[in-house]
Amino acid sequence: MTKKLTIQDLAAMRDKTRSLTVLRDGAGRAKVTVHMGTCGIAAGARDIMETLLEEIRSRGLQDVIVTTSGCAGLCNREPMATVEIKDQPPVKYVRLTPDKMRRVIAEHVLDGRIVAEYALAVGSETMY
Ligand code: FES
Numbered sequence: 001m002t003k004k005l006t007i008q009d010l011a012a013m014r015d016k017t018r019s020l021t022v023l024r025d026g027a028g029r030a031k032v033t034v035h036m037g038t039c040g041i042a043a044g045a046r047d048i049m050e051t052l053l054e055e056i057r058s059r060g061l062q063d064v065i066v067t068t069s070g071c072a073g074l075c076n077r078e079p080m081a082t083v084e085i086k087d088q089p090p091v092k093y094v095r096l097t098p099d100k101m102r103r104v105i106a107e108h109v110l111d112g113r114i115v116a117e118y119a120l121a122v123g124s125e126t127m128y
Pocket residue numbers: 037038039040071072073074075
């Protein structure tokens with residue numbers, strides 16, 4: 001039997017779709033994806049997500065999109081997050097802690113400087 005969609009399900013779908021299109025349409029300046037596969041969650045991805053949301057809320061950031069994905073294929077480097085600044089290649093951050101996440105937000109998301117010591121890769125070519 002198929003589950004009936006509720007109004008809340010539809011609202012969640014709308015919000016997710018909207019957040020995915022905001023960056024493309026130019027309204028979002030940055031997108032942060034927290035990788036929340038089982039390995040990420042086991043390694044502390046929920047704390048990373050809570051920290052990210054708290055920073056966005058406390059700093060009043062309106063143009064940063066937060067989303068989640070599954071496992072990025074590097075369990076031993078979790079928790080991980082990918083930061084995408086508009087018109088720049090994505091940067092994957094690994095072995096994050098709440099303090100590291102705060103620094104990534106302050107330096108990369110807000111100031112545009114990649115925190116190289118926490119970064120695994122820029123785009124799919126450049127390795128740190
Ligand atoms: S769950 Fe992370 S690599 Fe499979």
